[in-house]
Amino acid sequence: MAVDGGWVVRRRSRLERAEQLGAASARLAAGQPQRQVAADLGLARSTLQEWCQPVAVGAAPAALAAWVETAEGVRWLHQLVLAAHFSITLQGGAGVRVVCQFLELSGLSAFVGASYGTHQGLNAAREEALVAVAHEQRAALARGMPHRDLTVCEDETFHPQICLVALEPVSGFLLLEQYAADRKAATWTQVLQAALVGLNVAVIQGTSDEATALHRQVEMDLDAHHSPDLFHGQHEVSKATSLHLARQIRQAVMRGNGQQRLNSLPWHIKTLPLAPLNSHSNALDRVVDQSCSWHLQPQVPCDRVDCCRI
Missing domain, CATH: 3.30.420.10 (Ribonuclease H-like superfamily/Ribonuclease H)
Structure with a gap:
Protein backbone atom coordinates (compact mmCIF):
# COMPACT_ATOMS: atom_id res chain seq x y z
CA MET A 1 0.00 0.00 0.00
CA ALA A 2 1.17 3.53 -0.78
CA VAL A 3 -0.31 7.01 -0.66
CA ASP A 4 -0.17 9.12 -3.82
CA GLY A 5 -1.80 12.57 -3.77
CA GLY A 6 -4.28 11.57 -1.09
CA TRP A 7 -5.23 8.34 -2.86
CA VAL A 8 -4.36 4.98 -1.39
CA VAL A 9 -2.50 2.97 -4.03
CA ARG A 10 -2.29 -0.80 -3.62
CA ARG A 11 0.67 -2.37 -5.37
CA ARG A 12 -0.28 -5.76 -6.76
CA SER A 13 2.07 -8.60 -7.45
CA ARG A 14 2.58 -9.79 -10.99
CA LEU A 15 0.46 -12.86 -10.31
CA GLU A 16 -2.40 -10.79 -8.86
CA ARG A 17 -2.26 -8.51 -11.88
CA ALA A 18 -2.36 -11.46 -14.28
CA GLU A 19 -5.33 -13.03 -12.46
CA GLN A 20 -7.31 -9.79 -12.44
CA LEU A 21 -6.44 -9.02 -16.05
CA GLY A 22 -7.63 -12.49 -17.06
CA ALA A 23 -10.95 -11.95 -15.29
CA ALA A 24 -11.32 -8.47 -16.81
CA SER A 25 -10.52 -9.68 -20.33
CA ALA A 26 -13.24 -12.33 -20.14
CA ARG A 27 -15.84 -9.83 -19.01
CA LEU A 28 -14.80 -7.22 -21.57
CA ALA A 29 -15.00 -9.86 -24.31
CA ALA A 30 -18.57 -10.56 -23.15
CA GLY A 31 -19.43 -6.89 -23.82
CA GLN A 32 -19.47 -5.51 -20.28
CA PRO A 33 -18.49 -1.81 -19.91
CA GLN A 34 -14.86 -1.18 -19.01
CA ARG A 35 -15.81 1.25 -16.23
CA GLN A 36 -18.09 -1.32 -14.57
CA VAL A 37 -15.49 -4.09 -14.87
CA ALA A 38 -12.78 -1.91 -13.30
CA ALA A 39 -15.10 -0.92 -10.42
CA ASP A 40 -16.07 -4.53 -9.72
CA LEU A 41 -12.42 -5.55 -9.57
CA GLY A 42 -11.46 -2.63 -7.32
CA LEU A 43 -9.32 -1.00 -10.02
CA ALA A 44 -9.05 2.48 -11.38
CA ARG A 45 -10.22 2.60 -14.98
CA SER A 46 -6.88 4.06 -16.05
CA THR A 47 -5.09 1.14 -14.40
CA LEU A 48 -7.20 -1.38 -16.31
CA GLN A 49 -6.61 0.51 -19.54
CA GLU A 50 -2.84 0.44 -18.93
CA TRP A 51 -2.94 -3.30 -18.22
CA CYS A 52 -4.76 -3.94 -21.48
CA GLN A 53 -2.01 -2.28 -23.51
CA PRO A 54 0.37 -4.71 -25.32
CA VAL A 55 3.70 -5.24 -23.60
CA ALA A 56 6.95 -4.86 -25.59
CA VAL A 57 8.95 -8.08 -25.32
CA GLY A 58 11.66 -7.58 -27.91
CA ALA A 59 12.38 -10.66 -30.02
CA ALA A 60 10.23 -13.04 -27.96
CA PRO A 61 7.51 -14.93 -29.87
CA ALA A 62 4.18 -13.12 -29.71
CA ALA A 63 2.29 -16.22 -28.59
CA LEU A 64 4.72 -16.81 -25.73
CA ALA A 65 4.61 -13.15 -24.74
CA ALA A 66 0.82 -13.27 -24.57
CA TRP A 67 0.86 -16.50 -22.57
CA VAL A 68 3.30 -15.31 -19.88
CA GLU A 69 0.93 -12.43 -19.15
CA THR A 70 -1.68 -14.94 -18.00
CA ALA A 71 -1.86 -16.28 -14.45
CA GLU A 72 -0.68 -19.69 -15.66
CA GLY A 73 2.26 -18.12 -17.49
CA VAL A 74 3.31 -16.07 -14.45
CA ARG A 75 3.27 -19.17 -12.24
CA TRP A 76 5.46 -20.94 -14.82
CA LEU A 77 7.93 -18.01 -14.83
CA HIS A 78 8.08 -18.09 -11.02
CA GLN A 79 8.77 -21.82 -11.06
CA LEU A 80 11.44 -21.47 -13.76
CA VAL A 81 13.32 -18.67 -11.97
CA LEU A 82 13.26 -20.52 -8.64
CA ALA A 83 14.45 -23.70 -10.36
CA ALA A 84 17.35 -21.74 -11.88
CA HIS A 85 18.35 -20.39 -8.46
CA PHE A 86 18.03 -23.81 -6.83
CA SER A 87 20.01 -25.69 -9.49
CA ILE A 88 22.66 -23.07 -10.24
CA THR A 89 23.41 -21.54 -6.84
CA LEU A 90 22.51 -24.32 -4.39
CA GLN A 91 23.30 -27.53 -6.25
CA GLY A 92 25.80 -26.20 -8.77
CA GLY A 93 27.69 -23.92 -6.38
CA ALA A 94 27.71 -20.98 -8.80
CA GLY A 95 26.80 -17.39 -7.99
CA VAL A 96 23.83 -15.15 -8.65
CA ARG A 97 25.56 -13.62 -11.68
CA VAL A 98 25.38 -16.99 -13.45
CA VAL A 99 21.60 -16.96 -12.92
CA CYS A 100 21.44 -13.49 -14.45
CA GLN A 101 23.54 -14.67 -17.40
CA PHE A 102 21.22 -17.66 -17.90
CA LEU A 103 18.18 -15.38 -18.04
CA GLU A 104 19.90 -13.11 -20.57
CA LEU A 105 21.13 -15.91 -22.85
CA SER A 106 17.84 -17.83 -22.74
CA GLY A 107 15.79 -14.76 -23.67
CA LEU A 108 13.79 -14.94 -20.44
CA SER A 109 15.06 -11.49 -19.53
CA ALA A 110 12.30 -10.23 -21.85
CA PHE A 111 9.79 -11.34 -19.20
CA VAL A 112 11.67 -11.19 -15.88
CA GLY A 113 14.27 -8.82 -14.51
CA ALA A 114 17.85 -10.01 -14.85
CA SER A 115 19.67 -7.48 -12.65
CA TYR A 116 22.05 -8.71 -9.95
CA GLY A 117 20.35 -6.74 -7.16
CA THR A 118 16.94 -8.24 -7.84
CA HIS A 119 18.19 -11.81 -7.88
CA GLN A 120 20.55 -11.35 -4.94
CA GLY A 121 17.53 -10.49 -2.79
CA LEU A 122 15.54 -13.40 -4.21
CA ASN A 123 18.40 -15.83 -3.55
CA ALA A 124 18.75 -14.64 0.06
CA ALA A 125 15.01 -15.15 0.59
CA ARG A 126 15.26 -18.61 -0.98
CA GLU A 127 18.06 -19.59 1.42
CA GLU A 128 16.05 -18.43 4.44
CA ALA A 129 12.98 -20.32 3.25
CA LEU A 130 15.05 -23.46 2.65
CA VAL A 131 16.51 -23.37 6.17
CA ALA A 132 13.04 -22.83 7.67
CA VAL A 133 11.60 -25.78 5.73
CA ALA A 134 14.57 -27.94 6.75
CA HIS A 135 13.87 -27.27 10.44
CA GLU A 136 10.19 -28.05 9.96
CA GLN A 137 10.88 -31.28 8.09
CA ARG A 138 13.50 -32.40 10.60
CA ALA A 139 11.07 -32.00 13.48
CA ALA A 140 8.23 -33.70 11.59
CA LEU A 141 10.30 -36.68 10.43
CA ALA A 142 12.00 -37.15 13.80
CA ARG A 143 8.67 -37.85 15.52
CA GLY A 144 8.14 -41.14 13.68
CA MET A 145 11.78 -42.12 13.30
CA PRO A 146 12.71 -45.68 14.38
CA HIS A 147 15.79 -46.06 16.57
CA ASP A 229 39.96 -41.86 8.84
CA LEU A 230 41.45 -43.58 5.79
CA PHE A 231 44.59 -41.47 5.58
CA HIS A 232 45.65 -42.17 9.14
CA GLY A 233 45.00 -45.88 8.72
CA GLN A 234 47.15 -45.95 5.60
CA HIS A 235 49.84 -43.97 7.37
CA GLU A 236 50.09 -46.47 10.22
CA VAL A 237 50.23 -49.40 7.79
CA SER A 238 52.91 -47.74 5.68
CA LYS A 239 55.18 -47.25 8.67
CA ALA A 240 55.39 -51.03 9.03
CA THR A 241 56.09 -51.70 5.35
CA SER A 242 57.91 -48.69 3.89
CA LEU A 243 61.42 -49.70 4.97
CA HIS A 244 61.03 -53.19 3.57
CA LEU A 245 59.67 -51.82 0.28
CA ALA A 246 62.53 -49.32 0.10
CA ARG A 247 65.04 -52.15 0.49
CA GLN A 248 63.41 -54.06 -2.38
CA ILE A 249 63.45 -51.00 -4.65
CA ARG A 250 67.11 -50.38 -3.87
CA GLN A 251 68.04 -53.97 -4.63
CA ALA A 252 66.10 -53.91 -7.91
CA VAL A 253 67.68 -50.75 -9.27
CA MET A 254 71.17 -51.77 -8.11
CA ARG A 255 71.12 -54.62 -10.65
CA GLY A 256 71.72 -52.11 -13.45
CA ASN A 257 74.60 -49.70 -13.92
CA GLY A 258 74.95 -45.93 -13.65
CA GLN A 259 72.54 -43.96 -15.83
CA GLN A 260 70.51 -47.06 -16.62
CA ARG A 261 69.64 -47.41 -12.95
CA LEU A 262 68.62 -43.78 -12.75
CA ASN A 263 66.56 -43.99 -15.94
CA SER A 264 64.69 -47.00 -14.60
CA LEU A 265 63.23 -44.97 -11.75
CA PRO A 266 59.74 -43.39 -12.12
CA TRP A 267 59.70 -39.74 -13.19
CA HIS A 268 58.47 -38.53 -9.80
CA ILE A 269 61.50 -40.19 -8.16
CA LYS A 270 64.07 -39.04 -10.71
CA THR A 271 62.98 -35.41 -10.49
CA LEU A 272 63.06 -35.12 -6.69
CA PRO A 273 65.66 -32.58 -5.49
CA LEU A 274 68.64 -34.22 -3.84
CA ALA A 275 69.46 -33.55 -0.21
CA PRO A 276 73.11 -33.06 0.77
CA LEU A 277 74.90 -36.39 0.57
CA ASN A 278 76.46 -38.09 3.57
CA SER A 279 79.92 -39.59 3.16
CA HIS A 280 78.50 -43.13 3.39
CA SER A 281 75.74 -42.81 0.75
CA ASN A 282 75.72 -42.24 -2.98
CA ALA A 283 73.39 -40.13 -5.09
CA LEU A 284 71.23 -43.02 -6.27
CA ASP A 285 70.67 -44.36 -2.76
CA ARG A 286 69.69 -40.88 -1.66
CA VAL A 287 67.14 -40.62 -4.49
CA VAL A 288 65.64 -44.01 -3.63
CA ASP A 289 65.55 -43.17 0.08
CA GLN A 290 63.76 -39.93 -0.68
CA SER A 291 61.20 -41.70 -2.85
CA CYS A 292 60.12 -43.94 0.04
CA SER A 293 60.51 -41.54 2.95
CA TRP A 294 57.60 -39.85 4.71
CA HIS A 295 59.86 -36.88 5.49
CA LEU A 296 60.18 -35.35 2.03
CA GLN A 297 61.90 -32.06 1.30
CA PRO A 298 59.55 -29.07 1.86
CA GLN A 299 60.21 -27.74 -1.65
CA VAL A 300 58.80 -30.88 -3.31
CA PRO A 301 55.49 -30.06 -5.12
CA CYS A 302 52.36 -31.50 -3.52
CA ASP A 303 51.45 -33.70 -6.48
CA ARG A 304 54.84 -35.41 -6.27
CA VAL A 305 54.49 -35.90 -2.54
CA ASP A 306 51.15 -37.63 -3.10
CA CYS A 307 52.69 -39.92 -5.71
CA CYS A 308 55.44 -40.93 -3.31
CA ARG A 309 52.98 -41.67 -0.53
CA ILE A 310 51.02 -44.23 -2.55
Missing part, protein backbone atom coordinates in the same frame (compact mmCIF):
# COMPACT_ATOMS: atom_id res chain seq x y z
CA ARG A 148 19.07 -46.06 14.70
CA ASP A 149 22.71 -46.51 15.69
CA LEU A 150 24.99 -44.00 14.00
CA THR A 151 28.56 -43.55 12.96
CA VAL A 152 29.45 -39.86 13.04
CA CYS A 153 32.24 -38.40 10.87
CA GLU A 154 33.62 -35.24 12.46
CA ASP A 155 36.03 -32.55 11.36
CA GLU A 156 36.44 -28.81 11.53
CA THR A 157 36.90 -26.18 8.86
CA PHE A 158 37.82 -22.52 9.02
CA HIS A 159 36.12 -19.50 7.36
CA PRO A 160 38.35 -18.23 9.12
CA GLN A 161 36.16 -18.86 12.19
CA ILE A 162 36.14 -22.42 13.51
CA CYS A 163 33.20 -24.36 12.08
CA LEU A 164 32.47 -27.80 13.57
CA VAL A 165 30.98 -30.28 11.10
CA ALA A 166 29.49 -33.74 11.75
CA LEU A 167 28.06 -35.99 9.03
CA GLU A 168 26.25 -39.35 8.99
CA PRO A 169 28.17 -41.20 6.24
CA VAL A 170 25.48 -43.63 5.02
CA SER A 171 22.89 -40.99 4.12
CA GLY A 172 25.27 -38.02 3.83
CA PHE A 173 23.04 -36.09 6.25
CA LEU A 174 24.71 -33.15 7.96
CA LEU A 175 23.99 -33.52 11.65
CA LEU A 176 26.03 -30.51 12.66
CA GLU A 177 27.44 -27.42 11.00
CA GLN A 178 28.08 -24.75 13.61
CA TYR A 179 30.60 -22.05 14.45
CA ALA A 180 32.36 -22.40 17.79
CA ALA A 181 34.91 -20.47 19.83
CA ASP A 182 37.23 -23.50 20.07
CA ARG A 183 37.47 -27.18 19.13
CA LYS A 184 37.95 -28.72 22.55
CA ALA A 185 36.38 -32.05 23.42
CA ALA A 186 33.80 -30.42 25.69
CA THR A 187 32.75 -28.04 22.91
CA TRP A 188 32.41 -30.90 20.40
CA THR A 189 30.28 -32.87 22.87
CA GLN A 190 28.05 -29.92 23.68
CA VAL A 191 27.24 -28.95 20.09
CA LEU A 192 26.78 -32.56 18.91
CA GLN A 193 24.40 -33.41 21.72
CA ALA A 194 22.40 -30.27 20.92
CA ALA A 195 22.28 -31.27 17.25
CA LEU A 196 20.92 -34.73 18.12
CA VAL A 197 18.08 -33.48 20.31
CA GLY A 198 14.78 -34.95 19.10
CA LEU A 199 16.42 -37.65 16.96
CA ASN A 200 15.96 -41.29 18.03
CA VAL A 201 19.60 -42.18 17.49
CA ALA A 202 22.64 -43.38 19.42
CA VAL A 203 26.23 -42.65 18.40
CA ILE A 204 28.17 -45.91 18.56
CA GLN A 205 31.23 -44.86 16.55
CA GLY A 206 33.09 -41.70 15.62
CA THR A 207 35.40 -41.35 12.64
CA SER A 208 37.88 -38.48 12.46
CA ASP A 209 41.53 -37.59 12.32
CA GLU A 210 43.79 -38.31 15.27
CA ALA A 211 43.17 -35.05 17.11
CA THR A 212 43.27 -35.55 20.87
CA ALA A 213 40.05 -33.60 21.43
CA LEU A 214 38.10 -35.76 18.97
CA HIS A 215 39.52 -38.93 20.50
CA ARG A 216 38.45 -37.83 23.97
CA GLN A 217 35.02 -36.67 22.84
CA VAL A 218 34.18 -39.99 21.14
CA GLU A 219 35.75 -42.41 23.61
CA MET A 220 35.20 -40.60 26.91
CA ASP A 221 32.20 -38.30 26.49
CA LEU A 222 30.17 -40.43 24.07
CA ASP A 223 31.48 -43.80 25.30
CA ALA A 224 31.76 -44.91 21.66
CA HIS A 225 34.38 -46.51 19.44
CA HIS A 226 36.80 -44.20 17.64
CA SER A 227 37.87 -45.14 14.13
CA PRO A 228 40.60 -43.17 12.32
Whole structure:
Protein backbone atom coordinates (compact mmCIF):
# COMPACT_ATOMS: atom_id res chain seq x y z
CA MET A 1 0.00 0.00 0.00
CA ALA A 2 1.17 3.53 -0.78
CA VAL A 3 -0.31 7.01 -0.66
CA ASP A 4 -0.17 9.12 -3.82
CA GLY A 5 -1.80 12.57 -3.77
CA GLY A 6 -4.28 11.57 -1.09
CA TRP A 7 -5.23 8.34 -2.86
CA VAL A 8 -4.36 4.98 -1.39
CA VAL A 9 -2.50 2.97 -4.03
CA ARG A 10 -2.29 -0.80 -3.62
CA ARG A 11 0.67 -2.37 -5.37
CA ARG A 12 -0.28 -5.76 -6.76
CA SER A 13 2.07 -8.60 -7.45
CA ARG A 14 2.58 -9.79 -10.99
CA LEU A 15 0.46 -12.86 -10.31
CA GLU A 16 -2.40 -10.79 -8.86
CA ARG A 17 -2.26 -8.51 -11.88
CA ALA A 18 -2.36 -11.46 -14.28
CA GLU A 19 -5.33 -13.03 -12.46
CA GLN A 20 -7.31 -9.79 -12.44
CA LEU A 21 -6.44 -9.02 -16.05
CA GLY A 22 -7.63 -12.49 -17.06
CA ALA A 23 -10.95 -11.95 -15.29
CA ALA A 24 -11.32 -8.47 -16.81
CA SER A 25 -10.52 -9.68 -20.33
CA ALA A 26 -13.24 -12.33 -20.14
CA ARG A 27 -15.84 -9.83 -19.01
CA LEU A 28 -14.80 -7.22 -21.57
CA ALA A 29 -15.00 -9.86 -24.31
CA ALA A 30 -18.57 -10.56 -23.15
CA GLY A 31 -19.43 -6.89 -23.82
CA GLN A 32 -19.47 -5.51 -20.28
CA PRO A 33 -18.49 -1.81 -19.91
CA GLN A 34 -14.86 -1.18 -19.01
CA ARG A 35 -15.81 1.25 -16.23
CA GLN A 36 -18.09 -1.32 -14.57
CA VAL A 37 -15.49 -4.09 -14.87
CA ALA A 38 -12.78 -1.91 -13.30
CA ALA A 39 -15.10 -0.92 -10.42
CA ASP A 40 -16.07 -4.53 -9.72
CA LEU A 41 -12.42 -5.55 -9.57
CA GLY A 42 -11.46 -2.63 -7.32
CA LEU A 43 -9.32 -1.00 -10.02
CA ALA A 44 -9.05 2.48 -11.38
CA ARG A 45 -10.22 2.60 -14.98
CA SER A 46 -6.88 4.06 -16.05
CA THR A 47 -5.09 1.14 -14.40
CA LEU A 48 -7.20 -1.38 -16.31
CA GLN A 49 -6.61 0.51 -19.54
CA GLU A 50 -2.84 0.44 -18.93
CA TRP A 51 -2.94 -3.30 -18.22
CA CYS A 52 -4.76 -3.94 -21.48
CA GLN A 53 -2.01 -2.28 -23.51
CA PRO A 54 0.37 -4.71 -25.32
CA VAL A 55 3.70 -5.24 -23.60
CA ALA A 56 6.95 -4.86 -25.59
CA VAL A 57 8.95 -8.08 -25.32
CA GLY A 58 11.66 -7.58 -27.91
CA ALA A 59 12.38 -10.66 -30.02
CA ALA A 60 10.23 -13.04 -27.96
CA PRO A 61 7.51 -14.93 -29.87
CA ALA A 62 4.18 -13.12 -29.71
CA ALA A 63 2.29 -16.22 -28.59
CA LEU A 64 4.72 -16.81 -25.73
CA ALA A 65 4.61 -13.15 -24.74
CA ALA A 66 0.82 -13.27 -24.57
CA TRP A 67 0.86 -16.50 -22.57
CA VAL A 68 3.30 -15.31 -19.88
CA GLU A 69 0.93 -12.43 -19.15
CA THR A 70 -1.68 -14.94 -18.00
CA ALA A 71 -1.86 -16.28 -14.45
CA GLU A 72 -0.68 -19.69 -15.66
CA GLY A 73 2.26 -18.12 -17.49
CA VAL A 74 3.31 -16.07 -14.45
CA ARG A 75 3.27 -19.17 -12.24
CA TRP A 76 5.46 -20.94 -14.82
CA LEU A 77 7.93 -18.01 -14.83
CA HIS A 78 8.08 -18.09 -11.02
CA GLN A 79 8.77 -21.82 -11.06
CA LEU A 80 11.44 -21.47 -13.76
CA VAL A 81 13.32 -18.67 -11.97
CA LEU A 82 13.26 -20.52 -8.64
CA ALA A 83 14.45 -23.70 -10.36
CA ALA A 84 17.35 -21.74 -11.88
CA HIS A 85 18.35 -20.39 -8.46
CA PHE A 86 18.03 -23.81 -6.83
CA SER A 87 20.01 -25.69 -9.49
CA ILE A 88 22.66 -23.07 -10.24
CA THR A 89 23.41 -21.54 -6.84
CA LEU A 90 22.51 -24.32 -4.39
CA GLN A 91 23.30 -27.53 -6.25
CA GLY A 92 25.80 -26.20 -8.77
CA GLY A 93 27.69 -23.92 -6.38
CA ALA A 94 27.71 -20.98 -8.80
CA GLY A 95 26.80 -17.39 -7.99
CA VAL A 96 23.83 -15.15 -8.65
CA ARG A 97 25.56 -13.62 -11.68
CA VAL A 98 25.38 -16.99 -13.45
CA VAL A 99 21.60 -16.96 -12.92
CA CYS A 100 21.44 -13.49 -14.45
CA GLN A 101 23.54 -14.67 -17.40
CA PHE A 102 21.22 -17.66 -17.90
CA LEU A 103 18.18 -15.38 -18.04
CA GLU A 104 19.90 -13.11 -20.57
CA LEU A 105 21.13 -15.91 -22.85
CA SER A 106 17.84 -17.83 -22.74
CA GLY A 107 15.79 -14.76 -23.67
CA LEU A 108 13.79 -14.94 -20.44
CA SER A 109 15.06 -11.49 -19.53
CA ALA A 110 12.30 -10.23 -21.85
CA PHE A 111 9.79 -11.34 -19.20
CA VAL A 112 11.67 -11.19 -15.88
CA GLY A 113 14.27 -8.82 -14.51
CA ALA A 114 17.85 -10.01 -14.85
CA SER A 115 19.67 -7.48 -12.65
CA TYR A 116 22.05 -8.71 -9.95
CA GLY A 117 20.35 -6.74 -7.16
CA THR A 118 16.94 -8.24 -7.84
CA HIS A 119 18.19 -11.81 -7.88
CA GLN A 120 20.55 -11.35 -4.94
CA GLY A 121 17.53 -10.49 -2.79
CA LEU A 122 15.54 -13.40 -4.21
CA ASN A 123 18.40 -15.83 -3.55
CA ALA A 124 18.75 -14.64 0.06
CA ALA A 125 15.01 -15.15 0.59
CA ARG A 126 15.26 -18.61 -0.98
CA GLU A 127 18.06 -19.59 1.42
CA GLU A 128 16.05 -18.43 4.44
CA ALA A 129 12.98 -20.32 3.25
CA LEU A 130 15.05 -23.46 2.65
CA VAL A 131 16.51 -23.37 6.17
CA ALA A 132 13.04 -22.83 7.67
CA VAL A 133 11.60 -25.78 5.73
CA ALA A 134 14.57 -27.94 6.75
CA HIS A 135 13.87 -27.27 10.44
CA GLU A 136 10.19 -28.05 9.96
CA GLN A 137 10.88 -31.28 8.09
CA ARG A 138 13.50 -32.40 10.60
CA ALA A 139 11.07 -32.00 13.48
CA ALA A 140 8.23 -33.70 11.59
CA LEU A 141 10.30 -36.68 10.43
CA ALA A 142 12.00 -37.15 13.80
CA ARG A 143 8.67 -37.85 15.52
CA GLY A 144 8.14 -41.14 13.68
CA MET A 145 11.78 -42.12 13.30
CA PRO A 146 12.71 -45.68 14.38
CA HIS A 147 15.79 -46.06 16.57
CA ARG A 148 19.07 -46.06 14.70
CA ASP A 149 22.71 -46.51 15.69
CA LEU A 150 24.99 -44.00 14.00
CA THR A 151 28.56 -43.55 12.96
CA VAL A 152 29.45 -39.86 13.04
CA CYS A 153 32.24 -38.40 10.87
CA GLU A 154 33.62 -35.24 12.46
CA ASP A 155 36.03 -32.55 11.36
CA GLU A 156 36.44 -28.81 11.53
CA THR A 157 36.90 -26.18 8.86
CA PHE A 158 37.82 -22.52 9.02
CA HIS A 159 36.12 -19.50 7.36
CA PRO A 160 38.35 -18.23 9.12
CA GLN A 161 36.16 -18.86 12.19
CA ILE A 162 36.14 -22.42 13.51
CA CYS A 163 33.20 -24.36 12.08
CA LEU A 164 32.47 -27.80 13.57
CA VAL A 165 30.98 -30.28 11.10
CA ALA A 166 29.49 -33.74 11.75
CA LEU A 167 28.06 -35.99 9.03
CA GLU A 168 26.25 -39.35 8.99
CA PRO A 169 28.17 -41.20 6.24
CA VAL A 170 25.48 -43.63 5.02
CA SER A 171 22.89 -40.99 4.12
CA GLY A 172 25.27 -38.02 3.83
CA PHE A 173 23.04 -36.09 6.25
CA LEU A 174 24.71 -33.15 7.96
CA LEU A 175 23.99 -33.52 11.65
CA LEU A 176 26.03 -30.51 12.66
CA GLU A 177 27.44 -27.42 11.00
CA GLN A 178 28.08 -24.75 13.61
CA TYR A 179 30.60 -22.05 14.45
CA ALA A 180 32.36 -22.40 17.79
CA ALA A 181 34.91 -20.47 19.83
CA ASP A 182 37.23 -23.50 20.07
CA ARG A 183 37.47 -27.18 19.13
CA LYS A 184 37.95 -28.72 22.55
CA ALA A 185 36.38 -32.05 23.42
CA ALA A 186 33.80 -30.42 25.69
CA THR A 187 32.75 -28.04 22.91
CA TRP A 188 32.41 -30.90 20.40
CA THR A 189 30.28 -32.87 22.87
CA GLN A 190 28.05 -29.92 23.68
CA VAL A 191 27.24 -28.95 20.09
CA LEU A 192 26.78 -32.56 18.91
CA GLN A 193 24.40 -33.41 21.72
CA ALA A 194 22.40 -30.27 20.92
CA ALA A 195 22.28 -31.27 17.25
CA LEU A 196 20.92 -34.73 18.12
CA VAL A 197 18.08 -33.48 20.31
CA GLY A 198 14.78 -34.95 19.10
CA LEU A 199 16.42 -37.65 16.96
CA ASN A 200 15.96 -41.29 18.03
CA VAL A 201 19.60 -42.18 17.49
CA ALA A 202 22.64 -43.38 19.42
CA VAL A 203 26.23 -42.65 18.40
CA ILE A 204 28.17 -45.91 18.56
CA GLN A 205 31.23 -44.86 16.55
CA GLY A 206 33.09 -41.70 15.62
CA THR A 207 35.40 -41.35 12.64
CA SER A 208 37.88 -38.48 12.46
CA ASP A 209 41.53 -37.59 12.32
CA GLU A 210 43.79 -38.31 15.27
CA ALA A 211 43.17 -35.05 17.11
CA THR A 212 43.27 -35.55 20.87
CA ALA A 213 40.05 -33.60 21.43
CA LEU A 214 38.10 -35.76 18.97
CA HIS A 215 39.52 -38.93 20.50
CA ARG A 216 38.45 -37.83 23.97
CA GLN A 217 35.02 -36.67 22.84
CA VAL A 218 34.18 -39.99 21.14
CA GLU A 219 35.75 -42.41 23.61
CA MET A 220 35.20 -40.60 26.91
CA ASP A 221 32.20 -38.30 26.49
CA LEU A 222 30.17 -40.43 24.07
CA ASP A 223 31.48 -43.80 25.30
CA ALA A 224 31.76 -44.91 21.66
CA HIS A 225 34.38 -46.51 19.44
CA HIS A 226 36.80 -44.20 17.64
CA SER A 227 37.87 -45.14 14.13
CA PRO A 228 40.60 -43.17 12.32
CA ASP A 229 39.96 -41.86 8.84
CA LEU A 230 41.45 -43.58 5.79
CA PHE A 231 44.59 -41.47 5.58
CA HIS A 232 45.65 -42.17 9.14
CA GLY A 233 45.00 -45.88 8.72
CA GLN A 234 47.15 -45.95 5.60
CA HIS A 235 49.84 -43.97 7.37
CA GLU A 236 50.09 -46.47 10.22
CA VAL A 237 50.23 -49.40 7.79
CA SER A 238 52.91 -47.74 5.68
CA LYS A 239 55.18 -47.25 8.67
CA ALA A 240 55.39 -51.03 9.03
CA THR A 241 56.09 -51.70 5.35
CA SER A 242 57.91 -48.69 3.89
CA LEU A 243 61.42 -49.70 4.97
CA HIS A 244 61.03 -53.19 3.57
CA LEU A 245 59.67 -51.82 0.28
CA ALA A 246 62.53 -49.32 0.10
CA ARG A 247 65.04 -52.15 0.49
CA GLN A 248 63.41 -54.06 -2.38
CA ILE A 249 63.45 -51.00 -4.65
CA ARG A 250 67.11 -50.38 -3.87
CA GLN A 251 68.04 -53.97 -4.63
CA ALA A 252 66.10 -53.91 -7.91
CA VAL A 253 67.68 -50.75 -9.27
CA MET A 254 71.17 -51.77 -8.11
CA ARG A 255 71.12 -54.62 -10.65
CA GLY A 256 71.72 -52.11 -13.45
CA ASN A 257 74.60 -49.70 -13.92
CA GLY A 258 74.95 -45.93 -13.65
CA GLN A 259 72.54 -43.96 -15.83
CA GLN A 260 70.51 -47.06 -16.62
CA ARG A 261 69.64 -47.41 -12.95
CA LEU A 262 68.62 -43.78 -12.75
CA ASN A 263 66.56 -43.99 -15.94
CA SER A 264 64.69 -47.00 -14.60
CA LEU A 265 63.23 -44.97 -11.75
CA PRO A 266 59.74 -43.39 -12.12
CA TRP A 267 59.70 -39.74 -13.19
CA HIS A 268 58.47 -38.53 -9.80
CA ILE A 269 61.50 -40.19 -8.16
CA LYS A 270 64.07 -39.04 -10.71
CA THR A 271 62.98 -35.41 -10.49
CA LEU A 272 63.06 -35.12 -6.69
CA PRO A 273 65.66 -32.58 -5.49
CA LEU A 274 68.64 -34.22 -3.84
CA ALA A 275 69.46 -33.55 -0.21
CA PRO A 276 73.11 -33.06 0.77
CA LEU A 277 74.90 -36.39 0.57
CA ASN A 278 76.46 -38.09 3.57
CA SER A 279 79.92 -39.59 3.16
CA HIS A 280 78.50 -43.13 3.39
CA SER A 281 75.74 -42.81 0.75
CA ASN A 282 75.72 -42.24 -2.98
CA ALA A 283 73.39 -40.13 -5.09
CA LEU A 284 71.23 -43.02 -6.27
CA ASP A 285 70.67 -44.36 -2.76
CA ARG A 286 69.69 -40.88 -1.66
CA VAL A 287 67.14 -40.62 -4.49
CA VAL A 288 65.64 -44.01 -3.63
CA ASP A 289 65.55 -43.17 0.08
CA GLN A 290 63.76 -39.93 -0.68
CA SER A 291 61.20 -41.70 -2.85
CA CYS A 292 60.12 -43.94 0.04
CA SER A 293 60.51 -41.54 2.95
CA TRP A 294 57.60 -39.85 4.71
CA HIS A 295 59.86 -36.88 5.49
CA LEU A 296 60.18 -35.35 2.03
CA GLN A 297 61.90 -32.06 1.30
CA PRO A 298 59.55 -29.07 1.86
CA GLN A 299 60.21 -27.74 -1.65
CA VAL A 300 58.80 -30.88 -3.31
CA PRO A 301 55.49 -30.06 -5.12
CA CYS A 302 52.36 -31.50 -3.52
CA ASP A 303 51.45 -33.70 -6.48
CA ARG A 304 54.84 -35.41 -6.27
CA VAL A 305 54.49 -35.90 -2.54
CA ASP A 306 51.15 -37.63 -3.10
CA CYS A 307 52.69 -39.92 -5.71
CA CYS A 308 55.44 -40.93 -3.31
CA ARG A 309 52.98 -41.67 -0.53
CA ILE A 310 51.02 -44.23 -2.55
